[in-house]
Amino acid sequence: MASISSLGIGSGVLTSDLVDQLVEAEKAASQERLDYKTERAEAMISAYGTLRSAVTELRLPMRQLSAADNLKAFSATSSHDSVSVSVDSTKASQGSYTVDVLQLAQAQSLASGTFADKDSTAIGTGTLTISTGSESKTITIDGSNNTLQGLADEINEAGIGVSAGVIDTGSGYRLVLSSESTGTANAISIEVSDNDGVSDDATGLSAFAFNDTVQNLEETVVAQDAKVKINGIEITRSTNSFDNVIGGLTFDVTEEGVTSTVKVEQDYAAVTERVSAFVEKFNALQSTIKSLAGYNAETGEGGILTGDSAVRSIQSQLRNILNTVVPGLENASVRTLADVGITTNYETGGLDFDQSKFEEALKNHPDDVTALFAEQGRASDEGIEFLSSGSDTLAGNYRVNITQAATRGGVLGDTALADGVVIDDSNDEFELTVDGKTTLTVQLTQGTYATAEDLVAEIQAQLDASSALNSEGQSVLVDLDDSGVLRFTSTQYGSSSNVSIMSIEDGGAALGLSVKTGTLGKDVAGTIGGVAAEGDGQVLTVTGSGGAKGISIRVTGDATGDRGTIRFIEGIGEQAVNLVTSIVGEDGSLEAKTDGLERELERIQEEQERLDARIESYRERLVAQFTAADTLISQLNTTGDYVTQQLAALAPNSSDD
DSSP states (O other): OOOGGGTTTTTSSSOHHHHHHHHHHHHHHHHHHHHHHHHHHHHHHHHHHHHHHHHHHTHHHHHHHHSGGGGOOEEEEESSTTEEEEEOTTTOOOEEEEEEEEEOOBOOEEEOOOBSOSSSSOOOOEEEEEEETTEEEEEEEOTTTOSHHHHHHHHHHHOSSEEEEEEEOSSSEEEEEEESSOSGGGOEEEEEEETTSOSSSSSGGGGGOBSSSOBOSEEEEOOBOEEEEETTEEEEESSSEEEEEETTEEEEEOOTTOEEEEEEEEOHHHHHHHHHHHHHHHHHHHHHHHHHHOEETTTTEEOTTTTOHHHHHHHHHHHHHHHSOOTTOTTSSOOSGGGGTEEEOTTTSSEEEOHHHHHHHHHHOHHHHHHHHSOEEEESSTTEEEEEOOTTOOSEEEEEEEEEOOOEEEEEEEEEOOSSEEEOTTTSEEEEEETTTEEEEEEOOOEEESSHHHHHHHHHHHHHTOHHHHHTTOOEEEEEOTTSEEEEEEEEESTTOOEEEEEEGGGGTTTTOOSBOOBOOOOOEEEETTEEEEEETTEEEEOSSSTTTTOEEEEOSSOOEEEEEEEEEOOHHHHHHHHHHHHHSTTSHHHHHHHHHHHHHHHHHHHHHHHHHHHHHHHHHHHHHHHHHHHHHHHHHHHHHHHHHHHHHHHHHHHHO
């Protein structure tokens, strides 16, 4: 078959350009239809993507408002710059406090005597056991490191919270030790075992001994706790930061001898700002919907999503949440958004926000405003605290029935604690394990305790100061039972709560104790809404089915049986978060619409491929037909030329006759 480039040679008419024109004419209508469908599908996918982004933007401010803690913002001011305060709004409450800074915390520093050289002067050999806080390590000094610098390097490598350095005084060298943490609990203690046979003199390695009995180093900075008075009550901490003194407040002090007045007030502006963010995002969503699905009656033109069912559904569901009474607040002072100054602007479809009305409602009805936006559980029993709900929890009233109250574990001594107990180095230590995970040694201050109560106070003081317990957030209470026997009780509730006596000096005779395992505590047990709940300490959680699924409460007190009801209220914020999640999620309406359009694009592509194949076949037929016709015309032209030549050749002969 002749190529397209040869077309027209025979006829001068059936050219490649004519084939292209005929092919284009055949394809034009179908191609225009496919291009239109493709452009529209892609434009709608883009529009749904824009709408999805606008809906998703609404989730963050609503999620913030769905948390009750975010509707209880507090701020604090201090009258003196040397006393700063930070606030945890989830725990803080209004109040005014006078803070007197009596003493700042210090880290201890020690210095040795003067040595002629830091690298060559021998300092002796043996071992040093260095302790600070809960850390302790023994280092060995021998012929390889028995210099000031060698000792400093060994201490720095020990990693026990003590740093060492060598100072050139101009007349010799001195070793300087510093605790890396402030407070008396982090003071440095150094026990020496000197190879010269004497470990408490000031020669050889003994020159570095520093403990309760031997102090051969100079204490250049005393280990010191920070002390403040808050409303006249003296408080001590190992650092210059005081937390867990007043709920939600942390005080940081930087100067001694100053007095500051700290005021904690509810920060209504911060809450208002969060609500404003929600209104702003909602109005942005309405603007997006208007641009994508609006209709101009004057021009008769609409957006690409005008009349779209997904858009109508989103608007309908959002308006239903925002404009109806929150279930459970039917008889409350605040029932709808309009009650807190948030109303619908029917001209724009957006929201108008009266901030002054909102702040007034927040001041006068804080619990109802919280319930309007956030999830809230209201217990009829003061001994029950609502903690949280689950994604499947339904609004409603759920009765609470307790079959077992939570208890704390502990251990009881054997005999009554007497008055006048003498504590010396033979009976001043015993070891406890708390909650099955923390073991600590209690070392009592030696002396004579006039009353049993005095000795109980000393034991409690040592337990309260235990860094092992404090680092794990644990504590132990000690008291005397009705018979005067020592009793140790974990402050934790539940089946992991316990105190056991692991060891005790002198057989425990002085304290009336013996080595024994304590009695475990018990987890709370009961039902919520008639469904069996799972207990963990004082916390009871519904893990089964039903409307109460996911509700978690804290049950205090010893009472069992009917403990009233929990009314669960799901506020607008939580409802909106759940709605947005369902809209933009994998099974949401926007995903379904986008998936449908993606499938449509695939079908259009298949149609395009079929059209291209049909047009290519059509082009081939035209080329074949044009080639055949062109060849025939070329042959006819050749024959015509031959006939013409023959006729021309005959013409002269005829004239001669």
